[in-house]
Amino acid sequence: MKSLYRSSKKSKPQNSARLEAAQRLDVLEERDGYIGLGNQSGSSSAVNERHTRDLVSGVTRRRRYLDFLIQSYYKGKADSMEQRLKTVLRMGMYELLFTSTPDHAALNEAVELARDYVREGAASLANGILRTVLRNKDNLPVPAETPLETYLGIMYSHPDWMVKRWLGTVLKDATLKMLERNNERPVFGVHIVSGRDRVLEALEKANVAVTASELVPDFIRISSIQPLFRGGFFKDGSVRVQDEAAALVVHAMCPAREDSILDMCAAPGGKALYAALLMAETGKVVAADIHSKRLHLLDKNMELFDVSNLDMEEMDGTRPPDKWGEAFDKVLVDAPCTGLGVLSKRADMRWHREESDLKDLIQLQIRLLDGAAACVKPGGLLVYSTCTTEREENMGQVEAFLERHADFRLEPAPDIIPARLRDAQGNYESRPYESDMDGAFAARLRKK
Numbered sequence: 001m002k003s004l005y006r007s008s009k010k011s012k013p014q015n016s017a018r019l020e021a022a023q024r025l026d027v028l029e030e031r032d033g034y035i036g037l038g039n040q041s042g043s044s045s046a047v048n049e050r051h052t053r054d055l056v057s058g059v060t061r062r063r064r065y066l067d068f069l070i071q072s073y074y075k076g077k078a079d080s081m082e083q084r085l086k087t088v089l090r091m092g093m094y095e096l097l098f099t100s101t102p103d104h105a106a107l108n109e110a111v112e113l114a115r116d117y118v119r120e121g122a123a124s125l126a127n128g129i130l131r132t133v134l135r136n137k138d139n140l141p142v143p144a145e146t147p148l149e150t151y152l153g154i155m156y157s158h159p160d161w162m163v164k165r166w167l168g169t170v171l172k173d174a175t176l177k178m179l180e181r182n183n184e185r186p187v188f189g190v191h192i193v194s195g196r197d198r199v200l201e202a203l204e205k206a207n208v209a210v211t212a213s214e215l216v217p218d219f220i221r222i223s224s225i226q227p228l229f230r231g232g233f234f235k236d237g238s239v240r241v242q243d244e245a246a247a248l249v250v251h252a253m254c255p256a257r258e259d260s261i262l263d264m265c266a267a268p269g270g271k272a273l274y275a276a277l278l279m280a281e282t283g284k285v286v287a288a289d290i291h292s293k294r295l296h297l298l299d300k301n302m303e304l305f306d307v308s309n310l311d312m313e314e315m316d317g318t319r320p321p322d323k324w325g326e327a328f329d330k331v332l333v334d335a336p337c338t339g340l341g342v343l344s345k346r347a348d349m350r351w352h353r354e355e356s357d358l359k360d361l362i363q364l365q366i367r368l369l370d371g372a373a374a375c376v377k378p379g380g381l382l383v384y385s386t387c388t389t390e391r392e393e394n395m396g397q398v399e400a401f402l403e404r405h406a407d408f409r410l411e412p413a414p415d416i417i418p419a420r421l422r423d424a425q426g427n428y429e430s431r432p433y434e435s436d437m438d439g440a441f442a443a444r445l446r447k448k
Contacts, residue, residue: 017048018091018113021055025087028060028348050226054185058098059090060347061183064157066090072141073129084118085126092130096137103134152176156183161355162340169391177433178389182343182350187221189213189243189437190228193277193305199238202231215418216247237304242270243345245430245440249385250274251416252428252442253330257282262328264317264372267294271334273301276310286328288315318367324375330383333372335365337386337393341432341439362392369401373408376447382408385442389432394441395425401445408445 059066070089071078078086092110095101107130114126133140143154149164156163156179166175192199196218203210206227213219225241233239255261255275263272266287276285289295292314302310315321317333338358343350369384376382384401386393402408412426423429428442 017051018055018109019117020048020052021059021091022084022087022113022117024052024056025059025091026083028056029083029087050224054099055091055094057347058185059087059094060351062094062098062157063090063351064154066093066157068143068154069093069133069140070129073132082118082122085114085122088114088118088122088126089129092126093133096130096133107131107134152179156180158182158350159353162350162353165355165390174433178431181433184344185223186345187223187436188225188241189245189247190220190222190225191216191240191242191247191274192218192220193238193240195233195236195238199228199233202227202233213244215416215421216244216251219244219247235304237306240270240273240301240305242274243438245341245435245438246271246387247274248417248421248428248430249332249334249383249440249442250278252385252413252444253332253381253383254414255279255283255285255330259283259329260327261285262324262331262372262375263287264315264320264331264333264368264375265289265335266312267291267297269295269298269301269312271332272310273298273305273307275332276307277305279309281307281309283309285310286313287311288313288317290314290316318364318371320371320375326375326377326380328375328380329377330381331372331375332383332385333365333368334385335361335368335393335397337361337365337388338390340388340390341430341441342387344432345438358390358392362397365393365397366400369397370404373401373405373447378447380447382445382447383442384445385428385440387438387440389439394429395423395427395443398425398427398443398445405445407448409448411444411446413442413444 067078070086074081088110092106095106096103110130111123111127115123143151145151149160149167153160153163158179163175166178200210203222208222208224208227211221213221228234228239250271253275255278257279259279260283261275263275263285266272267289269287272285272287279285287295287298287310295312295314298312338353338361339346339349372382384398388394398410402410410425413422413428417428421428421430421435428440430437430440432439
């Protein structure tokens with residue numbers, strides 16, 4: 001397939017991060033893809049990569065609002081504007097309005113990029129529109145205030161249906177906090193598996209602020225993981241990326257020595273791997289998933305972290321094999337969900353999700369829970385978890401499961417989960433705008 005990347009002979013070295021970002025954004029636009037798809041050229045240096053990633057993620061998050069501004073200041077129809085020019089304008093506006101880049105630098109670089117990446121005549125148009133934005137920086141146009149979901153959807157760059165759902169289930173103030181949180185630059189959770197002093201020294205040398213987790217041992221929070229890549233800490237197995245919210249789902253299961261554990265929807269395997277590490281080479285964790293290619297991402301990590309108590313098996317969790325009947329002490333169903341609790345890290349997810357997805361996902365979650373129930377030993381534990389904020393996928397599923405399965409009862413989260421991260425029923429619940437972590441939910445269902 002012919003590459004969608006088309007370089008410019010005129011590009012200046014200092015503009016390489018912006019050119020790379022523009023190319024990635026246009027790949028995403030043309031293929032209606034995800035952010036990971038756009039990072040295919042491999043042409044960015046380590047120095048430019050963070051800037052490139054910030055531009056790609058930031059423009060993707062703010063896309064609806066940026067397009068509103070483009071339409072407000074462009075004399076023609078923005079929908080008919082050539083895509084490359086629209087991308088350059090989005091990037092220029094993002095840098096002018098949402099970053100610390102000096103105004104003159106953001107403006108000049110955007111104009112040069114329009115000339116080099118689009119065409120000669122595009123530079124004057126970009127210059128005019130972006131200078132107008134700059135002059136009106138403190139008095140930018142705003143959309144009509146009704147309907148409220150459209151107003152907030154434009155201003156905070158979310159789909160109307162998503163905003164409307166939140167307005168209908170939580171207070172307006174909580175909705176605003178959720179919208180603001182989803183547009184923040186993400187903080188990365190990192191599990192230091194070994195060589196803690198070396199890792200912290202490398203981050204200090206790179207001027208990356210480190211916050212030790214108050215909740216999960218050996219976890220830290222950092223704003224950039226690039227120094228860890230450059231230092232080879234991922235390649236040698238010193239560190240792994242995992243948000244504290246996801247790690248706490250594993251702790252909600254309380255992996256113990258000699259446990260037999262099934263992670264039924266394991267791919268790409270972060271939770272299964274963490275459970276195996278916590279069990280210190282004892283017991284057995286089976287990482288199962290219907291998607292074999294994603295599941296086998298675990299292969300390298302099992303070798304990297306020298307894990308021998310972890311097996312993989314391709315399997316449809318809605319129809320587990322007979323050999324797994326009442327075979328496991330603990331079963332984790334980290335179910336496919338709308339993912340509305342991780343929109344800060346998954347900047348593109350808001351544009352790929354549809355409200356109609358919810359109905360299909362709920363049915364899949366029901367089938368997975370019923371399949372998992374058959375795999376739990378009498379007296380064993382089923383943990384149901386998601387990374388969404390929606391009640392229908394969380395407590396609603398738990399209530400429906402208990403109605404179908406009288407042989408299970410709900411029990412509260414373990415002590416490692418603090419009171420501020422528990423819902424009214426005692427389940428683990430991380431609300432991103434309150435916890436400063438990803439969204440997560442986990443319920444413990446004990447088989448009688």
